[in-house]
Amino acid sequence: MMNPGAIDMEIDDPRPVPEPTLLHASLDGAAKRVGIFSQPDLPLTDPSVLSAPTMLKVERLNLFYGEKQALDDINLQVARNSVTSFIGPSGCGKSTLLRCLNRMNDLIDDVRIQGRVMMGDTDIYAPGTDVIALRKRAGMVFQKSNPFPKSIFENVAYGLRIQGQGDRVVLEEAVERSLKGAGLWEEVKDRLKDSAQGLSGGQQQRLCIARALAVRPEIILMDEPCSALDPIATARVEELILELKREFTIVIVTHNMQQAARVSDHTAFFWMGKLIETGLTEKLFTNPGHRMTEDYITGRFG
Amino acid sequence: MSRLAERFRQGGVFVWLSATVLAFCLAMIIGLVGYIAAKGMGYFWPSPLVQVQTPDGPILGEITGQQPTHGEEPAKTQFRVGNRDIYGQDFRWVPTADLSAPEFPKDALLIERLEYGPFIGRIVSLSHDGQPVATGPAAITEAASRLPETLRIRRHIQSIEKGQVGDLNRRIERIRLARRKLEEGRDASALQALDAKAAALQTTYDELQTSLEQSRSESKAWILGLQTVDGQTRDLPLGSVVRMVPANAMNRFDKLGVYLSRLWEFLADDPRESNTEGGIFPAIFGTVMMVLVMSVLVVPLGVITALYLREYARQGWVVRAVRVAVNNLAGVPSIVFGVFGLGFFVYSLGGTIDQLFFSDSLPTPTYGTGGILWASLTLSLLTVPVVVVATEEALGAVPRSQREASLAMGATKWQTLWNIVLPSATPGILTGLILAIARGAGEVAPLMLTGVVKLAPSMPLDGTFPFFHLDRKFMHLGFHIYDVGFQSPNSEAAKPMVFMASFLLLLVVVILNLFALNLRRKLRERLGGSTF
Numbered sequence: 001m002m003n004p005g006a007i008d009m010e011i012d013d014p015r016p017v018p019e020p021t022l023l024h025a026s027l028d029g030a031a032k033r034v035g036i037f038s039q040p041d042l043p044l045t046d047p048s049v050l051s052a053p054t055m056l057k058v059e060r061l062n063l064f065y066g067e068k069q070a071l072d073d074i075n076l077q078v079a080r081n082s083v084t085s086f087i088g089p090s091g092c093g094k095s096t097l098l099r100c101l102n103r104m105n106d107l108i109d110d111v112r113i114q115g116r117v118m119m120g121d122t123d124i125y126a127p128g129t130d131v132i133a134l135r136k137r138a139g140m141v142f143q144k145s146n147p148f149p150k151s152i153f154e155n156v157a158y159g160l161r162i163q164g165q166g167d168r169v170v171l172e173e174a175v176e177r178s179l180k181g182a183g184l185w186e187e188v189k190d191r192l193k194d195s196a197q198g199l200s201g202g203q204q205q206r207l208c209i210a211r212a213l214a215v216r217p218e219i220i221l222m223d224e225p226c227s228a229l230d231p232i233a234t235a236r237v238e239e240l241i242l243e244l245k246r247e248f249t250i251v252i253v254t255h256n257m258q259q260a261a262r263v264s265d266h267t268a269f270f271w272m273g274k275l276i277e278t279g280l281t282e283k284l285f286t287n288p289g290h291r292m293t294e295d296y297i298t299g300r301f302g
Numbered sequence: 303m304s305r306l307a308e309r310f311r312q313g314g315v316f317v318w319l320s321a322t323v324l325a326f327c328l329a330m331i332i333g334l335v336g337y338i339a340a341k342g343m344g345y346f347w348p349s350p351l352v353q354v355q356t357p358d359g360p361i362l363g364e365i366t367g368q369q370p371t372h373g374e375e376p377a378k379t380q381f382r383v384g385n386r387d388i389y390g391q392d393f394r395w396v397p398t399a400d401l402s403a404p405e406f407p408k409d410a411l412l413i414e415r416l417e418y419g420p421f422i423g424r425i426v427s428l429s430h431d432g433q434p435v436a437t438g439p440a441a442i443t444e445a446a447s448r449l450p451e452t453l454r455i456r457r458h459i460q461s462i463e464k465g466q467v468g469d470l471n472r473r474i475e476r477i478r479l480a481r482r483k484l485e486e487g488r489d490a491s492a493l494q495a496l497d498a499k500a501a502a503l504q505t506t507y508d509e510l511q512t513s514l515e516q517s518r519s520e521s522k523a524w525i526l527g528l529q530t531v532d533g534q535t536r537d538l539p540l541g542s543v544v545r546m547v548p549a550n551a552m553n554r555f556d557k558l559g560v561y562l563s564r565l566w567e568f569l570a571d572d573p574r575e576s577n578t579e580g581g582i583f584p585a586i587f588g589t590v591m592m593v594l595v596m597s598v599l600v601v602p603l604g605v606i607t608a609l610y611l612r613e614y615a616r617q618g619w620v621v622r623a624v625r626v627a628v629n630n631l632a633g634v635p636s637i638v639f640g641v642f643g644l645g646f647f648v649y650s651l652g653g654t655i656d657q658l659f660f661s662d663s664l665p666t667p668t669y670g671t672g673g674i675l676w677a678s679l680t681l682s683l684l685t686v687p688v689v690v691v692a693t694e695e696a697l698g699a700v701p702r703s704q705r706e707a708s709l710a711m712g713a714t715k716w717q718t719l720w721n722i723v724l725p726s727a728t729p730g731i732l733t734g735l736i737l738a739i740a741r742g743a744g745e746v747a748p749l750m751l752t753g754v755v756k757l758a759p760s761m762p763l764d765g766t767f768p769f770f771h772l773d774r775k776f777m778h779l780g781f782h783i784y785d786v787g788f789q790s791p792n793s794e795a796a797k798p799m800v801f802m803a804s805f806l807l808l809l810v811v812v813i814l815n816l817f818a819l820n821l822r823r824k825l826r827e828r829l830g831g832s833t834f
């Protein structure tokens with residue numbers, strides 16, 4: 001479906017996809033994680049997944065909901081240990097693309113996907129890919145917090161439990177580590193047995209982040225994680241993202257330009273299912289390469 | 303006019319209308335339950351014994367009914383005169399105009415006995431082994447003081463008959479079966495060993511019988527001399543007296559005592575006299591147990607069906623057709639389910655089980671005849687649509703976001719269903735179960751074909767191995783109502799029993815439902831309702 005001729009006049013000069021700058025990619029950290037993922041979840045244990053500077057590579061991706069095309073020839077790279085933000089007007093396909101990265105779109109009937117999404121040298125859409133293993137490596141945080149109707153402890157321990165981990169000590173250790181990682185430990189350490197649905201909205205969202213951290217994924221995909229939070233809770237989550245960047249690769253969808261500017265290293269701007277521009281956040285916000293980008297980030301869009 | 307239109311627009315009219323309809327429904331329900339309760343509960347209260355003169359001689363009994371003048375027909379009064387063994391029937395209608403002024407003699411008695419319904423009259427003497435012990439009023443006091451002892455002996459006899467004798471019978475039967483098997487093999491020494499065992503058992507049996515006989519004759523030694531109001535006499539062994547009620551000589555507390563003891567007998571004892579007297583405990587027990595077994599069967603059946611329909615099956619016309627079919631099952635008349643249960647479960651399934659596992663005792667069927675298992679299975683088929691529908695709704699109500707959260711953690715579909723979806727759906731599933739219980743507990747027709755009997759010799763749950771006897775026939779309150787009310791020779795006397803049994807059936811359903819409701823409430827609390 002690569003058909004440059006069909007692209008809108010205004011974006012007839014799509015810039016080459018810039019090579020992502022390597023920010024914190026240390027082979028050291030990658031090697032540490034090899035141990036965790038030594039389970040035979042081939043082909044995703046491909047060593048390149050664990051060490052390559054580019055975590056994800058989206059190549060010529062097209063997605064159709066029935067007859068309707070939602071993503072149009074997307075080419076994109078996500079660097080390891082960086083924060084990449086997706087911005088763009090509502091309905092432009094940000095969530096759709098995000099959900100392609102851990103194959104959550106498989107759950108929707110009538111979806112057709114063309115193109116490749118590479119994790120290291122492995123195509124996650126190749127037939128025979130272990131989707132379960134993939135999703136363990138690419139955790140997700142949703143726009144609306146969605147804790148399970150279980151205790152706080154069980155929420156965080158869920159991912160490990162479904163992997164068959166029953167050892168109380170291991171679980172307790174993992175829950176504490178994840179809650180600390182999500183900056184929630186101090187607030188809930190005395191009420192781990194209480195229902196998670198008794199937490200405030202902001203706490204719930206951080207609980208969902210903790211839940212995603214507990215299985216030690218490679219990537220965390222966040223779909224507007226702060227859209228339902230107040231400025232203070234938002235600030236906490238943003239701090240958290242910067243914190244988590246050291247260990248994880250993060251992709252975040254946001255409508256908040258300031259947020260994208262504050263937390264992300266790379267930004268991708270989408271419009272009507274197309275990737276208009278991508279690059280270093282600083283560059284994109286100070287010196288956008290495209291007029292549509294400029295219009296959008298300055299609020300003159302539409 | 304415009305004010306009316308305005309009120310119409312505001313909806314006030316509809317609020318009133320719906321409130322009125324609700325009140326009407328409530329009144330009907332309360333009226334129904336209240337009527338049944340009043341009719342049934344009043345039955346145990348001792349009524350005064352009225353003595354009147356008629357042209358045909360004196361009458362002593364309880365007044366049970368009045369009929370006003372009807373054209374030619376004069377007004378009539380109905381008496382319960384008892385003494386079925388003497389008069390032939392318990393009740394008598396007498397023209398009210400013929401009656402003298404009523405008297406309430408203090409020495410009149412109503413004696414509940416093991417046979418022929420109550421005796422109504424007077425005690426004239428008490429004798430022991432043919433020797434008179436007391437006469438007149440002294441005989442009443444003496445008999446009253448002797449009664450607890452005879453009651454105790456009777457209980458003792460009953461418990462031996464039911465427990466030890468039954469146990470011995472079963473063991474002898476088992477030896478007989480083993481013998482039959484061995485006879486084919488012609489193993490002489492084993493046969494001899496068995497015979498020795500059988501002989502030993504037989505001696506124990508005989509000993510037991512003699513001691514029983516002794517107790518029986520002991521309880522027959524005390525004889526009451528009775529006299530009816532018109533002078534006929536009868537002898538009655540004290541051992542067959544259940545209760546003596548000198549209603550006219552009793553104060554309120556005595557009557558309350560009688561009331562409670564009758565109520566207790568009704569709830570806790572076995573029936574007597576082709577079910578028209580005594581208690582209905584086996585029927586209560588049978589009903590509860592059948593509903594429990596049905597619940598245990600219907601929940602997995604319904605939930606698994608709904609899970610497949612909702613979560614796994616490809617949503618297309620096939621699934622839609624299946625869904626319609628399942629829902630229509632709920633509309634099939636229950637007797638049709640009974641016929642199916644008889645044909646498929648009892649004859650085919652049960653017959654096959656007997657051939658495979660219980661061939662020793664054939665031609666006596668074990669599972670090849672009606673039993674609580676088949677009855678429960680039939681009822682669970684009858685009620686499964688309710689559970690399927692409720693479960694499907696409950697599954698559909700589990701937020702998509704929670705399923706996605708679980709799947710995004712790397713859970714499989716099954717793990718998501720088991721850990722997230724099903725727990726959230728449990729309250730809804732329980733709603734289905736509650737409806738199923740309400741429907742199932744009241745069904746009678748299919749049970750008559752698949753295992754309910756008028757009088758079951760033993761309960762489906764008892765102290766002998768393997769404790770649950772799912773092959774046994776059982777008694778059921780609904781059938782009991784039908785049987786006592788419409789099939790018994792003495793249905794007039796059994797009328798209050800019908801009301802009481804109906805009331806109990808309602809009570810059983812309500813209590814079972816309360817359990818399920820409580821369970822659901824607890825689960826809801828654990829799941830936590832609030833989002834913030």
Ligand SMILES: Nc1ncnc2c1ncn2[C@@H]1O[C@H](COP(=O)(O)OP(=O)(O)OP(=O)(O)O)[C@@H](O)[C@H]1O
Binds near residue numbers: 068
């Ligand atoms: N399940 C679906 N079935 C059909 N069409 C869909 C589905 N989900 C999304 N779409 C369509 O795909 C397009 C992209 O949707 P998407 O949710 O990715 O937008 P978005 O950029 O995340 O928007 P927002 O910022 O409002 O969340 C929209 O036009 C939407 O209508």
Ligand SMILES: [Mg+2]
Binds near residue numbers: 094095096223
């Ligand atoms: Mg979105």
